[in-house]
Amino acid sequence: MAFTATRLSETVVGNQRKVFGSFVNDSGSTGGDIDTGLHSVHDIVLTPKGTAVQANAPVVNEDLPCAGNAVTIVTDADASGYYTAYGD
Numbered sequence: 001m002a003f004t005a006t007r008l009s010e011t012v013v014g015n016q017r018k019v020f021g022s023f024v025n026d027s028g029s030t031g032g033d034i035d036t037g038l039h040s041v042h043d044i045v046l047t048p049k050g051t052a053v054q055a056n057a058p059v060v061n062e063d064l065p066c067a068g069n070a071v072t073i074v075t076d077a078d079a080s081g082y083y084t085a086y087g088d
Contacts, residue, residue: 003032005083016042016086022049023073024080031058031074038087041066046073048081 007021019036023046036044042065046058058075071085 002026003029005032005034007035007037010037013086016088019085019087020082021085022080022082023075025075025078028077030077030079031061031072033070033072034083034085036069036071036083036085036087038069038085039067041069041071041085041087043087044071044083044085046081046083048075048079050080054079 003025005021005023007019009020011018017038023034044060048054048058054076056076058073058079058081061072061074
């Protein structure tokens with residue numbers, strides 16, 4: 001089972017940092033930790049991608065705001081998508 005998350009861009013919005021990236025599940029993987037690079041994550045939006053409708057939306061398995069840069073998500077098997085995280 002393999003889960004990977006990649007940061008694609010980072011910017012400042014108001015007084016917070018915004019990080020955008022992608023996550024990929026394969027080999028039956030159902031989620032993992034997204035390393036946002038933020039000290040504290042205040043909000044994260046998960047957007048699935050694919051060629052067909054997914055049965056379930058990906059979810060955050062954390063209480064927000066969460067300290068540290070790793071945010072655990074849970075998805076359907078082999079579901080991939082994008083994330084946008086806000087924090088400091």
